[in-house]
Amino acid sequence: MVETGQAAAAVAMQTFERIHPVEFQRRFLGQNTRHTGREFNQFRALKVIKGAISTAQGSATVRLGNTTVVCGIKAEVCEPDVKRPTAGYLTTNVELSPMCSARFRAGAPSDEAQVASEHIYRLSMHLLDLTSLCIESGKAAWSLSADIVCLKHDGNVVDAAVIALVAAIEDLRLPRAEFDSATGVVSADKEALGHVDVKKRLFPATFVLVDDLCVVADADDAEEQMATASLLVVMDGEGKLVNLWKRGAGVISREAVEQCVERARERMSEIAKVLD
Amino acid sequence: MSRPDRREASQLRALNCSLGQSNRADGSAQFSAGNTSVVSGIYGPVEAKVYEEKLDRAVVEVKFRPDIGAPTTKDKWMESAIRNTFEREILAHLHPRTLVQIVVQLREGDGSVDSAAINATSLALVDAGIPLKCMVTAATCAVLSDDTTVVDPTQEEIDAARSTHTFAFASGSPTGPLYVDSRGEFTMDEYNHCYDLCALATERVLAFMRTAIEGKVTKEAKISAA
Numbered sequence: 001m002v003e004t005g006q007a008a009a010a011v012a013m014q015t016f017e018r019i020h021p022v023e024f025q026r027r028f029l030g031q032n033t034r035h036t037g038r039e040f041n042q043f044r045a046l047k048v049i050k051g052a053i054s055t056a057q058g059s060a061t062v063r064l065g066n067t068t069v070v071c072g073i074k075a076e077v078c079e080p081d082v083k084r085p086t087a088g089y090l091t092t093n094v095e096l097s098p099m100c101s102a103r104f105r106a107g108a109p110s111d112e113a114q115v116a117s118e119h120i121y122r123l124s125m126h127l128l129d130l131t132s133l134c135i136e137s138g139k140a141a142w143s144l145s146a147d148i149v150c151l152k153h154d155g156n157v158v159d160a161a162v163i164a165l166v167a168a169i170e171d172l173r174l175p176r177a178e179f180d181s182a183t184g185v186v187s188a189d190k191e192a193l194g195h196v197d198v199k200k201r202l203f204p205a206t207f208v209l210v211d212d213l214c215v216v217a218d219a220d221d222a223e224e225q226m227a228t229a230s231l232l233v234v235m236d237g238e239g240k241l242v243n244l245w246k247r248g249a250g251v252i253s254r255e256a257v258e259q260c261v262e263r264a265r266e267r268m269s270e271i272a273k274v275l276d
Numbered sequence: 277m278s279r280p281d282r283r284e285a286s287q288l289r290a291l292n293c294s295l296g297q298s299n300r301a302d303g304s305a306q307f308s309a310g311n312t313s314v315v316s317g318i319y320g321p322v323e324a325k326v327y328e329e330k331l332d333r334a335v336v337e338v339k340f341r342p343d344i345g346a347p348t349t350k351d352k353w354m355e356s357a358i359r360n361t362f363e364r365e366i367l368a369h370l371h372p373r374t375l376v377q378i379v380v381q382l383r384e385g386d387g388s389v390d391s392a393a394i395n396a397t398s399l400a401l402v403d404a405g406i407p408l409k410c411m412v413t414a415a416t417c418a419v420l421s422d423d424t425t426v427v428d429p430t431q432e433e434i435d436a437a438r439s440t441h442t443f444a445f446a447s448g449s450p451t452g453p454l455y456v457d458s459r460g461e462f463t464m465d466e467y468n469h470c471y472d473l474c475a476l477a478t479e480r481v482l483a484f485m486r487t488a489i490e491g492k493v494t495k496e497a498k499i500s501a502a
Contacts, residue, residue, distance in 0.1 A: 111352060111355070111356060114349045114352040114353070115349075115352055115353050115356040117349050118349040118350055118352060118353040119353065121349070122459065126461075228364070231456075236461070240461050240462065240463060241458070241461075241462050241463065241464065241467065242459070242460070242461060243458065243459050244456055244457075244458040244467060245456065245457055245458070246453065246455060246456035246457075247356070247357070247360040247361075247455065248360050248363075248364075249360070249361070249363060249364035249365060249446075249454060250364075251451050251452045252452050253451045253452045254451075254452060254468075254471070256452070257452070257456075258464065261464055
């Protein structure tokens with residue numbers, strides 16, 4: 001009798017979650033808890049696997065709870081920009097396809113993907129010194145294209161994407177290249193692989209104001225759907241801030257922002273431990 | 277330390293705006309701070325496409341066009357910034373199943389473009405008569421390599437800065453900013469200092485906007501009375 005009662009209650013709860021997702025979340029937030037039982041400032045388990053893609057010059061897979069993101073970096077040789085002859089290129093592209101969530105449609109990148117791509121591109125400028133990609137000034141340089149593909153979207157893709165990019169750049173091995181000025185050909189020695197100089201490591205932490213009620217760290221998909229504001233804090237390895245990005249009309253007070261930054265500082269060491 | 281245009285550190289550039297220039301749009305405003313000039317046009321509330329309409333509120337759509345070239349992800353980012361800022365300040369529940377389209381055109385960019393775009397949109401929404409919770413004002417400041425903080429930086433100052441910070445505030449809401457974009461390498465102290473400077477700067481922008489709107493309303497009242 002008890003088992004049937006419990007089973008029936010579980011089914012009822014799942015149905016409630018499906019039909020009234022907003023009300024379902026509010027039941028928990030009203031009691032000052034999260035629906036998964038996590039603490040408000042608790043991030044999900046982070047797992048980073050470097051070198052997941054053998055065909056890419058650098059790659060990493062990041063799992064943040066159920067959110068899974070893969071970053072693959074391909075390197076090509078190209079001519080540097082006339083205005084910046086000693087700099088290479090690093091382009092980042094975030095792909096949110098129907099595979100990761102029913103929210104996305106196939107075809108042109110959605111607004112969410114484009115905004116994420118642009119934001120991560122701006123952050124990536126802190127990661128690498130592009131002049132370290134130069135092979136021959138004005139003639140040849142490495143062009144890195146980082147494709148960040150979300151395989152499973154359970155909230156907070158941005159954090160996972162940033163960590164994946166950092167890990168993939170650290171995993172990146174480029175062959176030593178030489179430019180022959182006589183023939184104009186770049187030859188690369190596949191046996192001599194070297195890492196690129198990482199200027200700064202980036203440690204992201206996203207906090208979300210759920211339903212105007214409370215600020216939670218590392219929101220999952222259900223919480224993100226009810227977000228009225230989000231705050232991304234990115235720190236470098238020395239505890240300096242690289243980015244503070246608050247979006248959405250919900251109010252996150254100055255005190256709350258300071259608390260989030262402090263939590264982001266602790267998060268920095270949590271991520272560093274996993275990356276190393 | 278003197279700025280290239282001899283301004284004080286906390287001095288804004290000369291602000292200029294003109295409302296209602298576009299006779300096709302329901303409302304429009306051109307806002308400029310020094311050489312940075314942005315035009316914002318509002319179409320709405322208009323009919324929304326069936327697949328994007330919301331049953332209980334108006335949908336807010338933003339298009340940002342750069343000064344030169346085709347739109348890129350950079351402009352998509354700007355669109356998202358403007359939409360996130362205004363989505364809930366517009367009283368969308370008064371116009372369900374409609375669309376409010378905000379089209380922002382960058383005419384000339386010389387630094388602090390994002391705050392100019394937000395300010396232009398605020399004015400354009402008032403010109404269009406879209407009901408708003410409050411006025412939204414924005415300001416940018418930059419921390420330079422010699423640790424001085426300057427308000428309303430030009431592109432030249434931004435290129436040389438260690439960090440740039442854009443804040444948007446809702447008038448009459450002192451608890452927190454509506455929108456924050458701080459980038460570069462900075463400490464929390466620098467961030468807080470920039471926050472305070474921008475809060476003061478937005479108050480000045482708000483006063484400027486109030487004068488501009490009052491001027492327009494008085495002029496219209498005279499014309500309709502005559």
